[in-house]
Amino acid sequence: MTQITDPEDDTDLPRRKWKQNPNGVRNDILEVAREIFAKKGLSGTRVEEIAARTSTSKRMIYYYFTDKEGLYREVLADAYRQTREAEDALELSGLPPAVALRKVADFTFDNHRRSQDFIRLVMIENVHNARYMPDASKMSGENSSVIRIIEEIYAQGVAQGTFRPGMTAVELHWHISALSYFNVSNRATFSHIFGRQLFDEEGQAILRQHVGDMILMLVQA
């Protein structure tokens, strides 16, 4: 990513992607680790394998992350951070509540599909009962932008009389998340049992439509 390779440095020495490049090395490890942890889980991952796919050595992993668990924690925190950032980019001002809410649902559905590694990390972390989650302080849902966004939309809809009162943003977020998450997390077993149809483009379009429909009907009921 932030590579600083010098083409002139063509000596016989073993090729190093970065000499003395702390962030380069650190990020390189982080990226590789994310992929492998997402694929194999914490206990299923070999530090060796991460090192092998890196431009550095196993030793550097311990240098920067103390131990395997430390690396896993960083990967997880990083993944959440990036997801937050993607959510922060959502721009919905000016839209009518119903339109905006569907946009949130669609965005979540699409974004989850795009972020398979993130979903897998969350699956894995749930198997661990959230033991390695970043400090609650950094994660608190209060200042989560999705929640704030949904809150605003919902409040506006209620004010306009188009949404029924009595619900919370977290509830709405929960429903949208559940449907969008399951679509990625359980694809393997679900398609094993019920076939792949729901996962081809047409099937996905139908599901996506349903998700938005259900959410809107829920608030408009």
Next chain:
Amino acid sequence: MTQITDPEDDTDLPRRKWKQNPNGVRNDILEVAREIFAKKGLSGTRVEEIAARTSTSKRMIYYYFTDKEGLYREVLADAYRQTREAEDALELSGLPPAVALRKVADFTFDNHRRSQDFIRLVMIENVHNARYMPDASKMSGENSSVIRIIEEIYAQGVAQGTFRPGMTAVELHWHISALSYFNVSNRATFSHIFGRQLFDEEGQAILRQHVGDMILMLVQA
């Protein structure tokens, strides 16, 4: 450890512990293994630990299940089998489609909450990309009773004109499952970020109600 075998008691009588339980040892292993696999995953589980919590020794695990993976496969197949059996017990004949469909949703929501270990095994299996799933032949969704049940209800509703046509039972099942599953699978991370409110009795009642509502609105739209 908790063994009750008496060296002098070398008669032909079956060992007391398993008197009414011919496959005693095997089932004992299976039960213990299910619990531990559900808690720690495949790679996170130690054969040692399973053996220790069993009334038998490690040797027997290999005797009955060949290897750790074999045991895991059996545990998984067993768990699915039991879930199927629970679903088969659903009796809805005679009810109007809308009532029946809500009952299916409620049942699924409740049943998932009760079957945490099963859900965890499914989570784990999805991390493994469904690599260890029982043969598709045994699992095929065609002969799944939930699907057949939903199919009947839906067909009836469409025939009566109360449900809109154009949907499939698998789609409906997908939505119900997603919402019911996420409620269990992601409780750890979700409550870490957004608090525990949705998981106390009141919160769960609300979510359960929403799930039924959304499904019904989806078919009645």
Next chain:
Amino acid sequence: MTQITDPEDDTDLPRRKWKQNPNGVRNDILEVAREIFAKKGLSGTRVEEIAARTSTSKRMIYYYFTDKEGLYREVLADAYRQTREAEDALELSGLPPAVALRKVADFTFDNHRRSQDFIRLVMIENVHNARYMPDASKMSGENSSVIRIIEEIYAQGVAQGTFRPGMTAVELHWHISALSYFNVSNRATFSHIFGRQLFDEEGQAILRQHVGDMILMLVQA
């Protein structure tokens, strides 16, 4: 030591000193470990080295002793146990107090000289601030036979009027130990600075004599 090698077992298979001989293997490890720990200390010792000098593998060390520290603890406890046993063998009944007390001093002086590994383990353990000592319950000085022996001798001497009253057995033991211990523990540095004379046979005889003299004079003063 407790070897059970069978000369008839001359197959092509790799030679094993003991197959399926738990105590053999365990004691073998313990003996080798004691020697090496005594020589190099806890952190200075390589598990590898212990294994290499054993008839088994590194793996067995972990099988029986959990980890390096566990092995060290056992070695230490074992060494203390053996020292106690040697002390228990002291037979002094019937001797006049002064003679008996000198015998205790002489025995301790000689026994320490013979038990270099034990002394070294105690040195090492003191460097660790006695962190790995066996449970105080097993070690309590109350039921230590040396203390009881000295107590009896001293009480008798006081009763007879040959020893002055007002001292404790632990104090006497302390002095005898200090002199006997230092003779072994500090030989290396002391002889480095002041030469080897005190450590040749003649020097040792003189020191030994002094130790007994001083103790007797102390109680007879």
Next chain:
Amino acid sequence: MTQITDPEDDTDLPRRKWKQNPNGVRNDILEVAREIFAKKGLSGTRVEEIAARTSTSKRMIYYYFTDKEGLYREVLADAYRQTREAEDALELSGLPPAVALRKVADFTFDNHRRSQDFIRLVMIENVHNARYMPDASKMSGENSSVIRIIEEIYAQGVAQGTFRPGMTAVELHWHISALSYFNVSNRATFSHIFGRQLFDEEGQAILRQHVGDMILMLVQA
């Protein structure tokens, strides 16, 4: 870490921290290293830990002391040097031999108690069989002031007829050292087994008295 260097302050003036301390960095390292080596031994000590507690970096340790072993050697030599200096300060001229000798014993007993780190370094060095001791030339007991002091006292006592002839100063020093050293070196294990009484103020006073008594009786016998 607690560095006070200012990048703009690139004058020729010596760094503030070491204004009156030309060998500042070196001595800083030495002091920290002494403490840690005394606590954990040679193999138990991490160069990393020394560096961390120093005002400099690891690099400087290697710059000044070549390697860990070199640093350890210097620490040890330094500790002996300081002990010698303390002994040199003893001023006993004019006192009657018996009084002077008890003063030497008392001084040694007290001085050892005060110099725990030194005693620990000696313990550690004895575990290493005195492999890292400073050159014998620097250390030779001949020019050791304690030995010379004791020699003088003893000679005077013999000349006066109050001390019996036939002993050497090294022997006397050996006894005093043994008792004073053990008091510090074996406190951990001894009190673990026999309790702490001998190590409280009263107990120590008794032991100290005994040590002087025994030495005096030994020469006066």
Next chain:
DNA sequence: CATGAATGAGATTTCATTCAT
């Protein structure tokens, strides 16, 4: 002189599995 980054070699420990009885 000074520093943070980097590292090879090796140490400790783990784990599924098999063996001997």
Next chain:
DNA sequence: GATGAATGAAATCTCATTCAT
């Protein structure tokens, strides 16, 4: 069927030391 002992292969982690700037 049953059991405790045994094990090879591999995984995690540590440490003194050197390098690049």
